[in-house]
Amino acid sequence: MSLPVAFLDAVARLIPKDRRFDDPLSTLAFGTDASFYRLIPQLVIRVESEDEVVELLQFAQSDRVSVTFRAAGTSLSGQALSDSVLIVLGDNWNGREIRGQGTQIRLQPGVIGAQANAWLAPFGRKIGPDPASINACKIGGIVANNASGMCCGTAQNTYHTLAGIRLVLADGSRLDTEDPASVSAFRQQHRALLERLATLGHETRANAELAAKIRHKYRLKNTTGLSLNALVDFDEPLDILSHLLVGSEGTLGFISAVTYDTVIDHPNKASALIVFPDVETCCNAVTVLKTQPVSAVELLDRRSMRSVQDKPGMPAFVQQLSENACALLIESRAASSSLLHEQLALIMAALAHFPVEQQVDFTEDPVENARLWAIRKDTFPAVGAVRKTGTTVIIEDVTFPVEQLAVGVNRLIELFDKHHYDEAILFGHALEGNLHFVFTQGFNSAEEVARYQAFMDDVAQLVAVEFGGSLKAEHGTGRNMAPFVELEWGSDAYQLMWQLKRLLDPNGILNPDVVLSEDPHIHLKHLKPLPAADDIVDKCIECGFCEPVCPSKGLTLSPRQRIVIWRDIQARKRADLDTTELEAAYHYQGIETCAATGLCAQRCPVGINTGDLVKKLRGRDADRTKTAEWLATHFATALQGARFTLHVANGARMLLGAPRLAKLSTTLSKLSKGQIPQWSNAMPQPEKAIRFSPAVSDERPRVVYLAACVSRIMGPAAADKEQMSLYEKTRGLLEKAGYQVVIPDNQDSLCCGQPFASKGYAEQAEHKRQELLGALLHASRGGLDPIYCDTSPCTLRLMQDLGQTRLDLYDPVRFIRTHLMDRLDFTPQQAPIAVHVTCSTQHLGESQALIDLARRCSHNVVIPEGIHCCGFAGDKGFTTPELNAHALRSLKDAVQYCSEGISTSRTCEIGLSQHGGIDYHGLVYLVDRVTQARAR
Numbered sequence: 001m002s003l004p005v006a007f008l009d010a011v012a013r014l015i016p017k018d019r020r021f022d023d024p025l026s027t028l029a030f031g032t033d034a035s036f037y038r039l040i041p042q043l044v045i046r047v048e049s050e051d052e053v054v055e056l057l058q059f060a061q062s063d064r065v066s067v068t069f070r071a072a073g074t075s076l077s078g079q080a081l082s083d084s085v086l087i088v089l090g091d092n093w094n095g096r097e098i099r100g101q102g103t104q105i106r107l108q109p110g111v112i113g114a115q116a117n118a119w120l121a122p123f124g125r126k127i128g129p130d131p132a133s134i135n136a137c138k139i140g141g142i143v144a145n146n147a148s149g150m151c152c153g154t155a156q157n158t159y160h161t162l163a164g165i166r167l168v169l170a171d172g173s174r175l176d177t178e179d180p181a182s183v184s185a186f187r188q189q190h191r192a193l194l195e196r197l198a199t200l201g202h203e204t205r206a207n208a209e210l211a212a213k214i215r216h217k218y219r220l221k222n223t224t225g226l227s228l229n230a231l232v233d234f235d236e237p238l239d240i241l242s243h244l245l246v247g248s249e250g251t252l253g254f255i256s257a258v259t260y261d262t263v264i265d266h267p268n269k270a271s272a273l274i275v276f277p278d279v280e281t282c283c284n285a286v287t288v289l290k291t292q293p294v295s296a297v298e299l300l301d302r303r304s305m306r307s308v309q310d311k312p313g314m315p316a317f318v319q320q321l322s323e324n325a326c327a328l329l330i331e332s333r334a335a336s337s338s339l340l341h342e343q344l345a346l347i348m349a350a351l352a353h354f355p356v357e358q359q360v361d362f363t364e365d366p367v368e369n370a371r372l373w374a375i376r377k378d379t380f381p382a383v384g385a386v387r388k389t390g391t392t393v394i395i396e397d398v399t400f401p402v403e404q405l406a407v408g409v410n411r412l413i414e415l416f417d418k419h420h421y422d423e424a425i426l427f428g429h430a431l432e433g434n435l436h437f438v439f440t441q442g443f444n445s446a447e448e449v450a451r452y453q454a455f456m457d458d459v460a461q462l463v464a465v466e467f468g469g470s471l472k473a474e475h476g477t478g479r480n481m482a483p484f485v486e487l488e489w490g491s492d493a494y495q496l497m498w499q500l501k502r503l504l505d506p507n508g509i510l511n512p513d514v515v516l517s518e519d520p521h522i523h524l525k526h527l528k529p530l531p532a533a534d535d536i537v538d539k540c541i542e543c544g545f546c547e548p549v550c551p552s553k554g555l556t557l558s559p560r561q562r563i564v565i566w567r568d569i570q571a572r573k574r575a576d577l578d579t580t581e582l583e584a585a586y587h588y589q590g591i592e593t594c595a596a597t598g599l600c601a602q603r604c605p606v607g608i609n610t611g612d613l614v615k616k617l618r619g620r621d622a623d624r625t626k627t628a629e630w631l632a633t634h635f636a637t638a639l640q641g642a643r644f645t646l647h648v649a650n651g652a653r654m655l656l657g658a659p660r661l662a663k664l665s666t667t668l669s670k671l672s673k674g675q676i677p678q679w680s681n682a683m684p685q686p687e688k689a690i691r692f693s694p695a696v697s698d699e700r701p702r703v704v705y706l707a708a709c710v711s712r713i714m715g716p717a718a719a720d721k722e723q724m725s726l727y728e729k730t731r732g733l734l735e736k737a738g739y740q741v742v743i744p745d746n747q748d749s750l751c752c753g754q755p756f757a758s759k760g761y762a763e764q765a766e767h768k769r770q771e772l773l774g775a776l777l778h779a780s781r782g783g784l785d786p787i788y789c790d791t792s793p794c795t796l797r798l799m800q801d802l803g804q805t806r807l808d809l810y811d812p813v814r815f816i817r818t819h820l821m822d823r824l825d826f827t828p829q830q831a832p833i834a835v836h837v838t839c840s841t842q843h844l845g846e847s848q849a850l851i852d853l854a855r856r857c858s859h860n861v862v863i864p865e866g867i868h869c870c871g872f873a874g875d876k877g878f879t880t881p882e883l884n885a886h887a888l889r890s891l892k893d894a895v896q897y898c899s900e901g902i903s904t905s906r907t908c909e910i911g912l913s914q915h916g917g918i919d920y921h922g923l924v925y926l927v928d929r930v931t932q933a934r935a936r
Helices: 005-014 024-029 050-063 113-123 139-144 180-189 191-206 208-219 229-233 237-245 279-289 302-308 316-320 337-351 366-377 379-386 402-418 446-466 482-489 491-504 559-574 580-592 599-603 610-621 625-633 635-656 658-671 709-713 726-736 762-779 792-799 812-820 839-843 847-857 881-887 906-916 923-929
Strands: 043-047 067-070 085-089 096-099 104-107 162-168 174-176 254-261 268-276 296-301 326-334 358-363 392-399 425-429 434-441 684-686 702-706 714-717 740-742 787-789 824-826 833-835 900-903 920-922 931-933
Touching: 005 043, 005 050, 024 043, 024 559, 024 580, 043 050, 050 067, 050 085, 050 162, 050 254, 096 113, 104 113, 113 139, 139 254, 162 237, 174 180, 180 191, 180 237, 191 208, 191 229, 191 237, 191 491, 208 229, 208 491, 229 237, 268 279, 268 337, 268 366, 279 296, 279 326, 279 337, 279 402, 296 302, 296 366, 296 402, 302 366, 302 379, 302 425, 326 337, 326 366, 337 358, 358 366, 366 379, 379 392, 379 425, 379 434, 392 446, 402 425, 402 434, 402 446, 446 482, 482 491, 559 580, 559 610, 580 610, 599 610, 599 839, 625 635, 625 762, 635 658, 635 684, 635 709, 702 726, 702 762, 709 714, 709 726, 709 906, 714 906, 726 740, 726 920, 726 923, 726 931, 762 792, 787 792, 787 812, 792 839, 812 847, 812 923, 833 847, 839 847, 847 923, 881 906, 900 906, 900 923, 906 920, 920 923, 923 931
Parallel strands: 043 085, 067 085, 702 740, 702 787, 833 900, 900 920
Antiparallel strands: 096 104, 104 254, 162 174, 162 254, 268 326, 268 358, 296 326, 296 425, 392 434, 425 434, 684 714, 824 931
16 A cells, blocks of 8 residues: 555655655665565655654654664564665764763664773773674664673663663654653653553552563563563553563654663673583583573584584584584673682582583683684574575574473474474573574475474474463564464463553554564565575675675665665566666666675675675676776876876866866766766875885895885875875885885886776786786795785785785785884874774774774874775775765764874775865874884
8 A cells, every 4th residue: 555645745845855765776675674574665764863753753643654663674573674664763863971980871772782882891881782783783773672692681681771761652752761851741741641551550460470470471581572571560650661662673662762771891701612412411501500600601502513613713623522412602701800710610610510522611812712702603694604595594582491491402403303494503592591593494485484384383382382481582573473472471461462552552553563463474474585696695694784884875775785686686587577777776876886895794694795796797897898908908008197187187276276176076077977086175186106226235124115006196185284195105114114115116017906806807907916916026036025015905905815926915004013113113192193994904904903003103093983984995986976975974073183094095095084174194104203213
């Protein structure tokens, strides 16, 4: 059913066109979340204020239009989808207020969970919930799902650490429980609602059987249904209301802010992996550990360990474990090292009488700790990586009473065998009896759907009825478990939930069919297709973990959405449907505006680099092969041409003036569809060709200096206070440190191939790369001398797939920290410095080293939040400037008190200077300024 015209007209008057999406590409892109469902919204609205939410809800009430709220879309049970109106959070929901030395924090719903913890880290605190998706999920979703995690348990989830909430109900009314004026007004305007909540609370507490059931259910981890514990834990109606919103999955209202009582984040921790001979022994050990000073106990069955046993870094014994082995990954944390050691002794003493098949003793080494936890964290993606194309990965989430955990584990394994889920694995938060099981499922035939239905019916009967457990421990009910809520809770509790729903959302406009549904088969409808699209991305499970680091998210598409659309295009082609319109839209939104930096691969559980797909598609469309070959063959001439172009631009600036040239170039760039670069004040002046020959008889240690092609042609901008070229500054620093600087022969003809690769000319790119590697091999005397590359993207490209080529390659960060630190004396400056960690620096593993170096050079280092990639992407900053502008839209405010910014990529620095309002330079400028040669 289409949306009412009156509603659409009202929305159009309220929300600007660039924040309303109803075209086929956008609605399809937003029609997916991390679950195995798909609903295509008719309208997507990006909201930027609470006032907008209030008015939208009032419009929706008037015209009976259902709406769904979405934060990050990482939820697993289908709760962030809509076939009506999807309301997504924009940029302006990232507010925070830290109180009482970090003992409380007030957050808006758009804050990513990990960011909240980063703000709290200096105080030794964190928020209680610690979901596995914390690097991607947002506070709105964490609260709405009452998410927990590995260390959170039940005591530290949102429900139990809630100090205050600001919400908007379905009728558009607001309540801020921390604002006395808001509370007073709400009491007056909603007296009947509050009285009804008070009555329901009183009746529930008076019903001894129901109250006992509720308390039992929430002794366990439980997110099935609405939070009925609010009715037995509180008698004040406002407390009941605020806690009902926790875990309500957007079905009772919109959460516009939440205040947490934070928890201590102990700095000292140790982990151990202990493998027991069978499930029973393992689960009996869990019962003992419940009384021990442990912060996390993760159970892994033999199947889950088998799924990761061949991965690098896994203990060798994992491959030889017995068939029935079951392991516990145990972590303990403490405020001091001595207290930690006391705790470890207590834990090991408690486990001493249990037979053990293998074990990795407690270690405090961060590297070893990370390796152990990788066993646990890699299990889910391991299943995703081996699934058949066209199937999806389902991760279910149940709780058994911990005293019955062993029986529950074995019964679940029996169900895997009964329904032929041979690849299924089982792991979980053992202290809470919370088990996750992961399996692959196809939905391409009625038989496959029927198998899934039969399996879920059996799981529901086993967990909810036989064991009195929870069908959803922490992933939220969604539409996945909505048909089973009554089975788990019984009729009285189920009808009570419906009373609450109808009290707070009488017209049923908020997220229908989520948590509560009158459709017993809703969990079998709107199942998401995952058709084959390309080997590069076919393993994508659409979890959304990649999205926070993508510079184009919010401008066009995120990596997840690029894959969703490309999958749909390929499926339509196989069905002989016309894809012309969709592909035309995808060319800009999917291909042209992708920075192709590969940061998405670092966050992806199965390591997918969506940029590789985009480069492949660019290669498919790359029809200027002869031009690319000519440029590769005549590269020195091409560089001369680039310098000439910069000369012309600089002359135009002097002739027309900067403001007029900027306006003219913007017009010309649009008319040429990006073929003519857009000029800005940060545009570099032309650099002179390098002319330098070192002394042949020099006895100083040698370093081969590879100046990237951008460094060779792009000098400082005319407005830059620093007018020395990167080449001169780098050479001066290296010589100050006592090095003899060697330049490769015919340097102007050399290139790493990145400009060709980014445009889809892979063959020409590799030719230039191999040519450069050969020149560097010669210049470094067969790899004897270190090679310093002044731009991190070029370093990264050269270091990939080196094979047997023995070259000692360094980017600026690694060379300075490994070769110059003991040759220079640092005197840090007082002036604040902004640091931009480029994508390539992150890929090279030098992010923290760059930050540490900056802190060695300045007492005040600023690292802007939320900027993972500048979006300049080689030359995209010139040809698609809106990508660069979008990626850096928050930069200026973040660096306003800085005198200078540093980075390790000349092109990135152009965009950073333009949008940051300060000059950005290479790291060497800062290091040179604050150092002197150390006396030898």
